[in-house]
Amino acid sequence: MWHLLKDMRKKDKGLAFLAVLLIAGQVFLDLKLPDYTKEITVLISSESNTISDYLLSGGKMLACALGSALLAVIVGYLAAKIAADFSHNVRGKVFHKVFDFGAGEISKFSTSSLITRTTNDITQIQMLVAMGLQVMIKAPIMAAWAIVKIVGKSWQLSVLTASAVVLIMVVIGTLMAVLLPKFKTVQKQVDDVNRVTRENLTGLKVVRAFNAEKYQEDKFENVNENLMKTQMFTMRGMAFLFPVMIFVQSALSLGIYWLGAKLVDDISIPLNGTMTEIFTAIGSRADMLGDVVAFNSYALYVVMAFVLLLMIFVMLPRAQVSAGRINEVLNSDIAVREGKDDGRQTEEKGSITFNDVSFRYPGAAENCLEHISFQVNQGETLAIIGATGSGKSTLAGLAARLYDASEGEVLIDGKNVKDYSFRGLYDKMGYVTQKAVLFSDTIEGNVAFGEAAQAITEGDVKKAIDISQAQEFIDKMEEGLYSHIAQSGGNVSGGQKQRLSIARAIARNPEILIFDDSFSALDYKTDKELRRRLSTDLKSTTCVIVAQRIGTIRHADKIIVLDDGKMAGIGTHEELMKNCEVYQEIAFSQLSKAELA
Template sequence: MIKNLKYLRKKDWITLIFVVALILLQVQLDLTIPEYMSKITMLVQTPGSKVSQITSTGGKMLLISLGSVASSVIVGYLAAKLAASLGRELRFAIFNKVQDFSMEEINRFSTPSLITRSTNDIAQVQLFIAVGLQVLIKSPILAIVAIDKIAGKSWQWSALVGGGIIFLLVVILLIVFIAIPKFKKVQELTDDINRITRESLTGIKVVRAYNAEDYQEEKFEKASANLAQNNLFATRVLSFLQPSLNFAMSSISLGIYWLGAIIINNAAAENQLTIFSDMVVFSSYALQIIAAFMLMSILFMLLPRASVSAKRVNEVLYTKPTILDGAITDENLETKGKIQVKNVSFRYPEAEEYVLKDISFTAEPGETVAFIGSTGSGKSTLINLIPRFYDVSEGEILIDNVNVKDYNMEALNNKIGYVPQRAVLFSGSISSNVNFGNNGKDEISNSDIYTALEVAQGKEFVEKLPDGIDSFVAQLGTNLSGGQKQRVSIARAVARNPEILIFDDSFSALDYKTDSLVRQGLKKHTSGTTTLIVAQRVGTIMDADKIIVLNEGKVAGIGTHKELLKSCNIYYEIAKSQLTEEELDIETR
């Protein structure tokens, strides 16, 4: 929890200091009230006391009470403001941290868990600051000073209050010891709820197509029941706290007056008034001690979940990314777009088997290099190493004769236009999505956007939309077809005018005619750009300058389409499954 406070801004620290000062003032005012009660008690029972004296003393006590109330209101407002500011900074910090994560860190935490940590967990920390800050500072001070005030008044009364305090401490420690593990489990189960909900909503078409609603409901019900049971158990444990406090308060109050009656009855007549006044003061301070513990009960209700949530937030914030930023940002390199893959092997984190083994090839500036192979042969994995979604396990990858690990990530990414297997669009417009490929910073002209769309064969369908390039795009592009999303995604990469274009099976949703037209447009518009294409269709890559055939993570063949038909059996079998005998015969002549 303390680590989270480092995200407070300078003005927030000033607010925090002001809040602490007001809380200390409030405690001082609260502890003064019993002294005025003692004076009023003495005045009421002293013969000849004037009403004006009693009224004056009562008025002062009332003003002090109002001052305490005013301080409490101001502290509540400032604490809420402070909590909201900390929540905002923590959310921003987590969002920025996740942006720097490689796929290894994202997969380690999982997307549903990162969402929970960014929302629910931060909300728990924020609630603790808003409600618990005042209690955290006020309660211990109030209890300690009140105990000091009554110490030595009467050993009988002191022993009674001490017994009550020991009873409350035992109850609180037991409750916290039992509750904290359950609250940790609750947050983990909340991750499960998010995961199942996200899966069901993302795959709603598949769920309905297979009539799997009951199956998904059963999964959700099981996770929901586990969450409810753990929540109920933790809440039931906490429910013992309030009755214990009420029992202690009632017992101590009754005990003080019972002992007081015995002490007064045994005291000399001239001392009875003083003892009675002491009893009133002692009772007031004893009640303030119990009130302090009642306030702390709020703290102990919030603390278990808040501490677990703070730890989960810190796990994200203090995770060191495995992919570190390099220092090279120089754009004035001699070559532009040259890629060298040297003896690269790769295995996923914590995996035993290598996905790629000893891969080597070179893509010269302006060349088109294609990758083909059976499912699971490592095609996508290989090209994902170039923009450093993962780092190689062995070997090295050079761009323009510089190891990709030595590049500043922004400089490296600025060299690359990337089109993933699954087209990802963002809520906004066609224009904002195409411009996103230009870093989303510098606006590009409408004519450049249309040019990029024309290359991607998307201009025609965009012009038919009601608002053209300003037409609305829903989150993830759900209001567009698969082919339309792919074409906008391709246009986004083209509009960036990068040195390197990477297409990770990015033509799969396009028909053969559109596929051919897109490749023609790319060849014409990006003639000086190095292009890497992962594809399943032989027709998509047969015109590539170099085709690399992968099989079980190894290079099975490198060459042109015609060369591989003659020299690589694996490539020939793939081509044979997609081309007619006549086409194969023509190509192999």
């Protein structure tokens, strides 16, 4: 928690210091009220006072109460502002940290957990900061100041008050020890509810197609009920504190008046004494009665300080857990770090080289790829084919630096990819993911998405759409290029999403285009025409194509055949048909000998 708070902006720290001063002033005014209460009590005990004496003391009490209320409003405003700025700052840090994550870090935390940490967890800390400035600072000051006020007035009443404080601390400490582990469980269970909800929403079509509504409902009910039971346990424990506090507060007040009555009664009035002795005894009784009334108010302020702290204790455990989860994100190591080369000063252009590259996923027992070596020059087309799970997408991801090679080196334009800044590297590339991703925007906004080395013009967008074979279905839309695309492309087909994703990569005018199984949803005619346009309109662009279909890659300049993470062969289609058994098996499983001939 402190690690997050110490990074608070200087402006907010200044406002927090001002809030502390105002809170001290508020406590001072609050603790002046019992003094005036005692003063009025003493005045009542004397018959020589006028109404103006009461009005003066009452006016002072009213001024203190109004001053305290005004300071409370100002402190509340400052606390809300500081908490909002603090959460804005932390949320920005978490967001930018997640943006630096690679695939390994994302899989470690999971998408649902990262969303919860960015929203719910930060909100928990924001609430604690807002309440803490008003309560956590006020309560200790109030308790300490009130104790100073009551010390020396009566050791009997002081012992009674101390006993009440010890009882409260024992109850709070016991409950916190029992409930804190449960609060950690609550945050994890919120992640589970978030995960199952996302699965239901994103997989709604599949759920309905397989009549799995009841299964998904039971699945959600299970995680939801677990969360409810844990929260019920923690809330019942917290609810137990409030009646305990009220009981202690009432018992303390009753005890102070009972003991105070005995102390007042012990001051005897000498009826046979002189007038001076009689008035002195009466004055002593009046002073003691005033002390008892004031002591009761101070003692209740001490207990009230713990009542205020109780509000924080309700929020503190969850906020501590949330702070720990946020720090896990902020302190996590980034596996893929950018270099400093902006990519402008390179002798080569559009070349890709793998020098004895091996790769192993974090935590895996074996390498996913082993001893991969090849070179592709500008304008050439490299195809990668192999069985499912052979490492095709991983190989493409290494070229795009989604991961870093465990062994060996990957070169782009003759330089190690680790030396490039992210912007310098991705200005050279257009990458089309295996799963087409579109954003809630217009078609034009999706195709012109992001920034490139040169500004993407409307002409670039139209050219990319034409090459990607997307013009046909765009023309049928009512608003054409400015038609709206729903989140994740929910209002277009799989093939249309792939074509728009391909257009987005082409619009950047990159040196290298990487297609990670990006033609799978295209029909054969569209596939053929798209590849023809790539070869004619983008002759100087290097293409890397990951594919399952022989027809998609048979005309590539080089074809890499992967088998269980190893290179089973490399060459042209004709060469591989002669000397690569794995490639032959794939080819004959898809096409007849006549078609291959």
